[in-house]
Amino acid sequence: MFSFAVTNKSGENAARCGIMQTPHGPVETPVFMPVGTRGTVKGILPSQLQEAGAQMILANTYHLLLRPGPEVVEQLGGLHGFMGWKGPILTDSGGFQVFSLSSLCRLGEDEVEFASHIDGAKVKLGPKSATQTQNRLGADIIMAFDECVSLPCPKEKMAQAVERTLRWAEQSLAAHERPQSQWMFGIVQGGTDLELREYCTKKLIELDFPGYAIGGLSVGETHEKMLETTSFTASLLPEEKPRYLMGVGTPRDLVAAMAAGVDMFDCVLPTRNGRHGTAFTHDGKLKLRNEQYKLQTGPLDKQCNCYTCRNFSRGYLRHLFMMENSNPEMLGPILVSLHNLTFYQSLMQQGRRAIRENRFETWAQDWLNYDANKNTD
């Protein structure tokens, strides 16, 4: 039911294209997964995700565990039926959110106790329960439970987190009840310490996961450190298995990490920026609240063919955000999120094509300077 095959390798760098088969259809890699935290990509219908070119999406175990609970999702058809998304889904294990969103109460050897960010209720999560929860949610790809520490972090503490992550990886695999219908990926931790990354990678490879994620990045380190760690780790991972860089990132991050041989990405940036009126365009980032867009009749991005760019002017989109109490009209966040998601998917399509046509480095050049661009006029 599952497979992954590299179909094209760049002659210039480590970039590659591939096809991943899942029970809910094939995925062309490198792939960007929009984030549907609570079982919904904020403000976007499944049909619109599809139209934007999304192949696979992500949902968060932590949020769905707290509300509505895995038993509710299961009874309402599993994640696919629940959220009306027929394509492949990946769930994270909740590790990242437990360590970043909630108040940690107790970090034990077998599990973590935390206070829910919703109502303060004490909840326990560990490799066994995180895996069982993901088994019930029913995503195509699920993740081993890991300890994610914020950076910077003393080496000794990071080494402990790596050991715990390795122990939990083994326990997650052992608890996994549906290996035929759900692939479980292991997560490499180790911060920006290459020695720890190497150690963690080698130990995880011994566990023979069908795919590997690089976790614990995009948590405050520089783009350069993120990239160095990603490139180094990706180079150690098995050639024939998919590599997933978690929670990254900006267009520049994605292009640089594709060059390092990463196959899968997820990030909230296109939707979060969209909700706040910031659009990604081929000319740079565009902040719609700026006065300069008030009377502009052109689309957000001349190179884009999304519903938003086909139908609405910058001036109208700005109007939707210029409301009292900074509470935009709902259509503003919807339309800009839709555009940004399309922009990200188009970036990935361009990247895949550039890899296949062996011109990735040339194509990537513009994007590596992208974030430094001045805003579009």
Added chain:
Amino acid sequence: MFSFAVTNKSGENAARCGIMQTPHGPVETPVFMPVGTRGTVKGILPSQLQEAGAQMILANTYHLLLRPGPEVVEQLGGLHGFMGWKGPILTDSGGFQVFSLSSLCRLGEDEVEFASHIDGAKVKLGPKSATQTQNRLGADIIMAFDECVSLPCPKEKMAQAVERTLRWAEQSLAAHERPQSQWMFGIVQGGTDLELREYCTKKLIELDFPGYAIGGLSVGETHEKMLETTSFTASLLPEEKPRYLMGVGTPRDLVAAMAAGVDMFDCVLPTRNGRHGTAFTHDGKLKLRNEQYKLQTGPLDKQCNCYTCRNFSRGYLRHLFMMENSNPEMLGPILVSLHNLTFYQSLMQQGRRAIRENRFETWAQDWLNYDANKNTD
């Protein structure tokens, strides 16, 4: 460019079907217009409005006057280009909002001065400026500026409001600069006082507007009073011209007013209820936050074929509303608004068909008891 023709008359009551031609296409009446207050039906794309069966929509002059201003809308392509809606549009004159939303500063003979509800800025609006504003917004149908008083109201004050409304109707007509491309309707006022309604109607008919609205209802009076006033007024209006009941109402209101010979409606109920998690269904109103829907796998309404009902369970929709801080996931309001708009359009389609097939009374029976229905299970 404009015309209105009654195509079918009920043999049972005053209900009728018609076709209204506008510069942006034909409209089958009776028609329900979704409300796009600030140049957007909240959370709904124009393509979704079309899919829901909407033929014509309404936008509010008061809101667009304050922000972004008629000159901005005009420069961004007029209302049609601005909001990406290719079908017919109607704008109200702002009268209702001036008297209900803003703090009234001065009610003069020629205009009203009020404090904007956004920032308190003093703004003047009168028959001339309301008409000029609507000329610049560019809707297919525009409304004469009227004085709308809240009920109950002493007869003497109501009589003064009627006189002012009549004077303003004449001034609105005189100020109208684009009668070839925009139809202007007059508005009958007079509260629930039938004598005043009759007087106002007759005087307005002398001004020979191409269509007439019944205003000043759904402002606190009972369903029975609303209906009595509507039936009485509609019976006095010219047979060959469209009749528009402003701001009404519930499914029951609509069905009863169709029977009285009303051709056009608008109301925020489907979208406002949708945003708050209340769905209209053929079995009654459904409040999604109720615990009973938590595990229900069926659609909101088995008789509905909208995107929401085709793709999502009641349990999932409930989940979208059960978020911390009562702040639903955006998809909840979107999906329930979409359903409610489809429900309203389906109600109108059913009504038109029942009129054509001369079985309106039978069809209407269920709907006249609709609001009293217990919630669906």
